[in-house]
Amino acid sequence: xxxxxxxxxxxxxxxxxxxYDYFHLTVQASRVGAEVFKVPYYNxxxxxxxxxxxGNPIFSAKNEVNGQIIRVVLDEDVNELCSYRDKDAGCELVxxxxxxxxxxxxxxxxxxISAQ
Numbered sequence: 001x002x003x004x005x006x007x008x009x010x011x012x013x014x015x016x017x018x019x020y021d022y023f024h025l026t027v028q029a030s031r032v033g034a035e036v037f038k039v040p041y042y043n044x045x046x047x048x049x050x051x052x053x054x055g056n057p058i059f060s061a062k063n064e065v066n067g068q069i070i071r072v073v074l075d076e077d078v079n080e081l082c083s084y085r086d087k088d089a090g091c092e093l094v095x096x097x098x099x100x101x102x103x104x105x106x107x108x109x110x111x112x113i114s115a116q
Contacts, residue, residue, distance in 0.1 A: 006055070
């Protein structure tokens with residue numbers, strides 16, 4: 001469905017929107033209020049207003065109460081889902097995967113929300 005997201009602006013924006021829609025649905029189902037989060041957290045636009053559209057990050061959110069951040073990076077050169085705590089920003093969870101790992105990435109987002 002999103003296979004040409006890196007070459008097709010509409011497809012990229014639809015994929016990006018799917019992450020935010022999923023996030024908002026998951027937050028609504030959790031006990032954490034949506035007002036707690038700043039989404040997107042990272043700026044993904046050049047100064048002229050054009051989006052980066054490189055998948056880094058495709059999704060980001062910050063819990064404004066406890067400072068926890070999640071950043072999702074799509075990288076088609078990786079074959080396995082990877083997640084780690086950024087050592088320079090100890091409060092940031094970075095999740096890296098390719099498009100075929102979309103369901104696993106969304107599970108990581110859900111787990112992050114649940115931990116809030």
